[in-house]
Amino acid sequence: MKVPLLSLLALLSCFPTGLLCRNQEERLLKDMMTGYNKNIRPVEKDGDVTQVTLKLTLTNLVSLNEREEALMTNVWIEMQWCDYRLKWNTSLYDGIDIIRVPSKSIWLPDIVLENNSQTYSANEIDLVLTNEEGRTVEWIVIDPEAFTENGEWAIKHRPAKKLINSHYSKDDLEYQEVIFFLIIQRKPLFYIINMIVPCVLISSLGLLVYFLPAKAGGQKCTMSISILLAQTVFLFLIAQKVPETSQAVPLIGKFLMFAMTVTTIVVMNCVIVLNVSLRTPSTHIMTNDVRQILLNFVPRLLRMQMSLWSPKDAQPCPTSRRRSSLGLIAKADEYVLKTARTELMFRQQIAREGLMKSVLQKIQNGLEGGTVQDLSNSLAQASPEVRQCVASCNHIATSIQKQNDFQNENEEWFLVGRVVDRVCFLVMALLFALSTVGIFLMGHFNQAPSTPFPGDPNRYLP
Incomplete structure (x- = not known):
């Protein structure tokens, strides 16, 4: 019975202290x-x-x-x-x-x-x-x-x-x-993977159009415009994230504007190359100076695999520009539509056969006389027809030569287009590479300063 009594006394002795403490805090606060x-x-x-x-x-x-x-x-x-x-x-x-x-x-x-x-x-x-x-x-x-x-x-x-x-x-x-x-x-890791790398890859596709043939201007322009639309989408996405301020432009925005400018220049280059490649001797004259520079010096400098032009192949340049043959072609088309096909095929053949028959008949008459005088007289009578045959042969040979020259000059214009295309490719590739590296080096060097405030060596750290 003593132990519970002592415990009860100890328990009761604690209450006054707690009550006193609580009352003292209440009194103090009051x-x-x-x-x-x-x-x-x-x-x-x-x-x-x-x-x-x-x-x-x-x-x-x-x-x-x-x-x-x-x-x-x-x-x-x-x-x-x-x-x-x-x-x-x-x-x-x-x-x-x-x-x-x-x-x-x-x-x-x-x-x-x-x-x-x-x-x-x-x-x-x-x-x-x-x-x-x-x-x-x-x-x-x-x-x-x-x-x-x-x-x-x-x-x-x-x-x-x-x-x-x-x-x-x-x-x-x-x-x-x-x-x-x-x-x-x-x-930067998130932006490098999700924005910078895709943007650079899409922009670099614009240089691949130069690997298409020079005459494929339509395909080149289509590919370049598609790349330009993709860059516009990227620029629109970036514009939604950056502040609407004119005080600064983000580096990715600068790169996109530069890439869009390059793609626009590529489209212009494609149009120029296509214009040069499709030129003909009927519309443009190629001088020997142009041949010397674009068909000899530049291809050799760029190590292009193509037949080089030499001064030995030089031709005298016409003093005046050739007139276009569109009018003659239109008249020829009209004549073909109005004339029967069989008549077109056999008319010249009948004329040639009649001419040859007349010449041979006159020569045969001279041979039948048996004398030199008769043969001489028959040749004299046949000479106009012979001269006409020779003139016709000369005309055919001249026409074939002119056609070959026309085709050769057409080929030269195409080769000039190839050379211009290659020069544009090298210039744009160099410009794209150097500018891309320069723009992103700006981001690399745009680091936080070593101290919070310029000129203050204090780092403000514990």
């Missing part, structure tokens, strides 16, 4: 809140300045909306100040040295994180950064246990500064401000 006005700044006399220390702890960098230029983060703001009305003598309250009071019951500094709308000026509140272990915390604190790393952005610098705007007086709210900086850099 004594402090008596006459306390939370709308009055805690200063003992007029002219005193309340010092408020600030500290910001970053727990998560959520996202950056580039179009709206808004950064979303999760942070804790720690503010410290001294309120002389909230002090007591611990000996009067059983040694209580800590008490928790609802924030709605006491005075709070009117300070917000963004768009500072504080009520008090620098004459009333002094904003400073927190001092820990004798050192000012001039950085955004990151708790490694609570911080969640962002998959798109990396934090390079996180300084904090108190700025005094000397353009304002202490009575102005803009005189003092504490700014927390976040200098972040994009992690």
Whole structure:
């Protein structure tokens, strides 16, 4: 019976202490809140300045909306100040040295994180950064246990500064401000795989049109325009993500505009090459200087596998431009439509047979006479017909020669088109390669600075 009694006495002896402690806290809180006005700044006399220390702890960098230029983060703001009305003598309250009071019951500094709308000026509140272990915390604190790393952005610098705007007086709210900086850099892997590499591959397809034949101008233009449409789609997608500002242009946007310009020039080159390839001697005259440059010097310089033109093949250039044969062709077509096909086939044959028959008959008559005089007379009579036959043969030979020259010059215009096409390919390939490397090297060297502020060696780190 003694053991339960002692236990009961011990249990009862604990209650008065707990009740006393609770009553002391209640009495302390009641004594402090008596006459306390939370709308009055805690200063003992007029002219005193309340010092408020600030500290910001970053727990998560959520996202950056580039179009709206808004950064979303999760942070804790720690503010410290001294309120002389909230002090007591611990000996009067059983040694209580800590008490928790609802924030709605006491005075709070009117300070917000963004768009500072504080009520008090620098004459009333002094904003400073927190001092820990004798050192000012001039950085955004990151708790490694609570911080969640962002998959798109990396934090390079996180300084904090108190700025005094000397353009304002202490009575102005803009005189003092504490700014927390976040200098972040994009992690490029996602954009390299999903935007840069596809964009470069699609743009490089524009150079493949030069591997089509010079006369395939329609296919070249179709392929180039298709690539141009694909680049336009990429540009439209990028325009939906970047801010609507004229102060800067993203590098991927610069590259797309450059690639679209190159593709447009490729289409123009295709049209020019097609125009040169389809030229004929009836519409254009090729001089020997053009042949020397585009059919001899340039192909040899580019090591093209084609027959080179030599000055030995030079032909005298006509003093005037050949007239177009479209009118003669139209008349010939009209004649063919009105004349029977059999008549067209046999008319010239009948004329040739009649001419030969007449010549042979006159020669035979001279041979039948048996004398030299008769043979001489028969040849004299047949000479006009013989001269006509020779003239006809010469006309045929000349016509065939002119046709061969026409075909050769047509072939030369086609070869000129090939040479121009190859020159355009080399120029555009070199321009595309150098400009692409240059644009993306700008992104490579566009790195975050080694220190947060130019000219300030302080790194603002713990």
